[in-house]
Amino acid sequence: MDKQYIKKLAEDPRFIPGIYNYCDRWRERCPLTCRCMNFALGEEQFGDPEARDINNKAFWQKLSETFQVTLEMVKEAAKEQGIDLDSVDLQQAGQEHEAARDAAEDHECCRAAEAYAQIARNWFKSAKDLFEQKADELNLQAQVEIGDSNPAEEAASLKDSVDVIRWYQHFIYVKLVRAITGCLEETPQSLNGFPKDSDGSAKIALIAIDRSIAAWGQMRQHLPQREDNILDILVHLDRLRRKTETVFPNAKAFVRPGFDYAEL
């Protein structure tokens, strides 16, 4: 793989530019992998089982090659756009970014998202026995075929709920920190007429919250013994959702390449 190859790939009309900027990175559940250059590159490089093995020397070698190629492309793009990479005051830029990030981490949305991740972690820890009981119960049902119950379907639905909650548990916080940091850093000059990255990050955080709410709703049906606990979590998430919508009133209107317009 070299930079010419990546450039050629980027020109391929199959791929939607920037699609990977506002997705949830859940490639196993992504409906647009065939439109994503990031996915294609990953498959190209790490598709065979050996290369997937992070202990494999080839994996790190390939990653190192990607790093070199990427660096070359950054230098080339900077030159084309008249950006002098050496002239950037890294220390000042870094300090400003750190300050914005610290402020973002302290924002009530981010604190609520961080608290949610902790609440979810504790909940799963406390529900460990209950999950084991539920697995036994479903196994038993599968053996004796009780009435019109469908234990395989229930088990799959329960697993889906767990997968969704787990996937977004920390993702919401990460995206909200990015959104708030962006909000603090964006200026009309830096945006130059482009849509706000902060709105895009807030939008995917909101989608993650909505999906988590739906997954907890399913969990509530599967584990009615924990209904009260789950209701508390749902209330927490709903408040976070509403607060995020207030802070980012334009987030929902942000158009994510590929996902928010019909180019399927």
Ligand code: SF4
């Ligand atoms: S668009 Fe889909 S395949 Fe591409 S990075 Fe996002 S989740 Fe992965």
